[in-house]
Amino acid sequence: MKHLILGNGPAGVIAAESIRKMRPHDEIIMVGSEPEPPYSRMAIPYLLVGNIQEQGTYLRKSVDHFERLNIHQRAGKATALDVKAKTVTLESGDVLAYDKLLIATGARPIRPPIAGMDLPGVHPCWTLADARKIIELAKPGARVLQMGAGFIGCIIMEALAMRGVKLTVVEMGNRMVPRMMTEGAGTMIKAWVQKKGVTVFTDTRVEAIGSGADAPLQAKLGNGQTLDCDLIISATGVKPNLDFIAGSGIEVDAGILVDDNMATNIADVYAAGDVTQARDFSTGEKVVNMIQPAAADDARTAAMAMIGKTAPGRGTFAMNVLDTLGLIAASFGQWWGAEDGQSVELKDEQRFKYLRLEFKGDVLIGATSLGLTDHVGVLRGLIQGQVKLGEWKDILLSDPSRLMEAYLASAQAQTQWGVVKSAA
Ligand SMILES: Cc1cc2nc3c(=O)[nH]c(=O)nc-3n(C[C@H](O)[C@H](O)[C@H](O)COP(=O)(O)OP(=O)(O)OC[C@H]3O[C@@H](n4cnc5c(N)ncnc54)[C@H](O)[C@@H]3O)c2cc1C
Incomplete structure (x- = not known):
């Protein structure tokens, strides 16, 4: 064969x-x-x-x-x-x-239809070849413009910041990671990144790129501004x-x-x-x-x-965990919720903590979290296990911080059920 x-x-x-x-x-x-x-x-x-x-x-x-x-x-x-x-x-x-x-x-990488994308100094960040070019140009103090604040954009931001560049991020969505995080989480990631010294423009596009008079590149933004750049990284999908x-x-x-x-x-x-x-x-x-x-x-x-031995998967599971300049964000399953579902959101903007839970019936179907690393395994376990929460659903709707208790209680209930079932 x-x-x-x-x-x-x-x-x-x-x-x-x-x-x-x-x-x-x-x-x-x-x-x-x-x-x-x-x-x-x-x-x-x-x-x-x-x-x-x-x-x-x-x-x-x-x-x-x-x-x-x-x-x-x-x-x-x-x-x-x-x-x-x-x-x-x-x-x-x-x-x-x-x-x-x-x-x-x-x-x-998708190459957005923008004039100047083929100029030297404009690169995606997808291959080792791209990484070599970025390393060459992202020197301390270099003016770097990152187009796109999606999954890849957020992941590489930490590396760029650590290289000591002067970073500006332009995202056409209304928040960071718009296709993977709720509005609440994406907005908090933006605030975090800005606090760390990165300039972020959301609801903004790069409209054209040309050679600059005082820099190798100049980008024209949809908000009317122009930016001098030494490197432009395209992370637009x-x-x-x-x-x-x-x-x-x-x-x-x-x-x-x-x-x-x-x-x-x-x-x-x-x-x-x-x-x-x-x-x-x-x-x-x-x-x-x-x-x-x-x-x-x-x-x-x-x-x-x-090889002729089928073992069908249970479907692909959305599990997005990203570290944006030290802030751990995660979204799982149907994080955007269901039309006939219920949800609850817990926000602590001062401490950059966020949790949103999405339910259908008494099952947790999706979640988004920020700054809560202990909960990542629990959220995934409850969602992927399609665990029936029973009375814990209402408890969580009034106090989502009791997530760990709900997990332990429902895990225990399931084990007991398993024992009873196997004994029957
Ligand atoms: C900077 C960066 C950070 C990332 N971080 C994360 C992360 O933290 N977590 C996460 O889950 N995912 C992350 N990803 C995404 C992850 O890398 C991809 O999901 C993963 O690589 C997919 O694996 P793959 O084998 O399907 O494709 P690839 O890794 O893209 O491999 C496909 C291979 O096929 C080759 N190929 C393409 N066309 C042809 C052809 N016509 N003929 C022969 N060969 C061909 C390509 O050259 C490539 O070598 C990241 C991606 C990037 C770029």
């Missing part, structure tokens, strides 16, 4: 290793289009800070790791897929055949890498549509990681969930299916 894996990020690597564990003699080929050994984009902020060298981002540390596992690594970029002939064509013209195909090609599947018949919406086994609509073709659009654990709708834990889960599920 020949398994062809396109992409050597976390999804590709975990799938290859999982297949190998279960099938010692199958042929496994893993194709990667970047020049470096398989690495984790998640480690890029540590590289920017200087805590690690490039090798520290590599997913597997020993040089012969894949060779020892008899996973054949191949450099190349897939440019076409023929699902009838079961072949993939690489940019080099080489054609690779497969019995089972996994598409784990991840995503790439990403989109799945799926150009090469055009015409293949694979169903695509915002990403490659997969079922709970990570199978596409085409026989023997699977997909995992950032490139996919899978069933959301909370809503049942198909969503793109671009986080590394989801990529790892997808990869294990796909690997099982590729």
